[in-house]
Amino acid sequence: MPETVNGIAFFLLAFATIGGAVMMLSTRNVVHAAFWLLETMLATAGLYLLLDAEFLALVQVLVYAGAVSVLVLFTIMLTLRRREDAVRPFEPGWGGMALAALFGGAMLVAISRAQLPAAKLPEAPPTVADFGRVLFTQWAVPFEIASLVLLVALVGAVWWSGGDRR
Amino acid sequence: MSPLAASLLKVAACLGLMLANGVVMIWMLRKVLGHLHLRYGPLEAGPSGIFQTTMDVLKLLTKEDVTPNAADRALFYVAPLAVFVPSLAAYAALPFAPELRAVRLDAGLLYTFAALSLVPIGILMAGWASANKWSLIGGMRAAAQQIAYEVPLLLSVLPIVMLVGSADLGRIVEAQSGVWAGFLPRWFIFDPLLLPTFVVFAVAALIETNQTPFDMSEAESELVAGWATEYSAMKFGLLFLSEFSNQFIISALAVTLFFGGWLLPWVPESVSVALAPVTFLLKTYVGIFMLMWIRGTYPRVRIDTLMQLGWKRLIPISLALVVVMGVVIKALPALARVVG
Known part of the structure; x- marks a missing residue:
């Protein structure tokens, strides 16, 4: 059931x-x-x-x-x-179609070549606490790098958009 | 009973609570606001006008459902549902009693916030689909408001999650059982570290529920009825039912997080457990009364003032509170171990 x-x-x-x-x-x-x-x-x-x-x-x-x-x-x-x-006309161009075909082909090749991991779910689904523990021990460095990248992007966006002084 | 039938029953129960809450809260709002304004509020239908809302529901059901000619029809029809469904979903994780709740979720707190975060999108949808400038301004304000309040709202509950070590709403309530110094309930509101957290949470929650002083997206006195201007009959009813339901949810969350949920202090545990749903609902309605009191007292702030408040005050304050909590519960004990 x-x-x-x-x-x-x-x-x-x-x-x-x-x-x-x-x-x-x-x-x-x-x-x-x-x-x-x-x-x-x-x-x-x-x-x-x-x-x-x-x-x-x-x-x-x-x-x-x-x-x-x-x-x-x-x-x-x-x-x-x-x-x-809000309503835009649909104007397909040869360039766009070629790009779409290229991307579609590349995705097809990538998916057919990829080694999919054997789908095996753990007995009990991991809890949020388990997730947090793994995130802050095993994956702490990638996690910190990701937050740093986001911070740089944020500061960059604020600087780029200027404000009153520029 | 099959799990599917049980789930359907739970959804029906949440829906029933939502509808009943809507009827009760509309009557309560009229009475409370009336008395705050030195009026009587409804009087004619039933004793103290308690059947006024029932009559209003009948009226809404029989009214003509008008759709403006210029409206974006598909979105105009979907928008009331897009507001209603997340609001209904948010009931699922609320713990009314130790075992009384629709689902036990590991991250119940996050779930409730995730459900509520979808409501402003429905409001924006309603505002845009109505093809009306007032509606659009209201919808845009709702969206801008959401971006400003959501971060502080989520950050403000983080110290509690850190202290309890779980985002399960039931565990958060259980962590508040017992008393301090023999008489003070161990509710988080009485924790000196969490009191400023409650202030941030309360302000962000007021913005979340579109309550005065932060009701700029509706703003009757400037935008007719804001994002709901073009809605009539039961579509309007659904939109406002969700508004009231959101206030119930946010009040129930405040009760769960800061006021001990279904716990009663100073009584044996068996009594507390037996009375749990009653206690929870009573506490929640006291919270709703406070919301209405604020609504009847303060004038509306401007949208740019709200943006300033959200981005420049609430976010830094809530971040600082998270750091303080981290230092107190982790760094200081570690230091004590090293020194001692």
Whole structure:
């Protein structure tokens, strides 16, 4: 019974993820595209949840769905001069198509060559405390480097945007 | 009972609580605000007007559902749901009693915040879809507000997680049982280190619930009804039901984090456990009363003042509090071990 439920949930979420991504690319309205992106992020969080990755799912919702998509929407709405500008024409060019084909081919090759790790879930899903312990012992240096990179990006963005003095 | 049926029942229970809370809180708001303004509030429908909200629900259900011509139809229909569903989801991790909650989550605190963080997106969606300048201004304010308050709100609960060593809301409540010095309950609000944390949390929570003095996204006196201007009938009802439900959730979170959750001080544990849901709800409604008191007392601040407050005051303060907590609970004991 639980496995059937999980299977159904997986198919629904997978459909929502891929469908959301397709809709995001095919819609002509930039605001709608931003909302489809949000839907894709939420569905991805659901997939994480199915794998018992509770913390990852929550952070995905909090950071990507809750914060990043608000920033995206905010930027889109601030830069739209008129409401009608939200709908953009679709103008495919040969350059863009070639680039897409190249990227698609590269991804296909990469995925078919990749050595996927044998899918084996641990007996009991690791708790948040386990996750924290590993993050701050085994992965402390990469974690610190990542935070440093983010800090530099933040300071750089503030400096770049200037403020009143420049 | 199959797990699926149990889950559906839990969702139904949360929904029931949410609806009941909406009805109670609207009546309470009218009464409390009325008396704060030296008025009576509703009087006619039932004793002290307690059936006023029931009548209002009937009215909302029978009203014409208007959709503006220029509105972005798809988003206009989705927006009330995008506000309502996260608000309903946020009930799942709240511990009403030792064993009474929808799910036991390892990171229950984070879960509640994650659910609430989706509400402003629904508000922004409603504001944009309405094709109305007031709505759009309201929606944009909600989004700008969210970016400003979310970081301090999350940081402000970090000292508690550090102290308890868990983000499970049930464990946080259990850590507050017992008394200090024979009479003072061991609630975190009485912890001198956590008192400033509560102040930061309270301000950020007021912004989170779009409460006066931070209700710029609704701002009746300047934006008609802000992001909800174009909504009518039950769509409007859903939007405001979620507003009230968010206030309930944030008050319940404050009770859980700082006021001992379902614990009663000075009584044997069996009594405390038996009365747990009643205690929890009573404490939560006292919190809601405080919110309404603030709402009836203070004027609205400007949006740029709020941005200043969020970015330049609350974030540095909450970061400093995290550092202080770290020093007190980790560095000082370590130092004591080295010295002693």
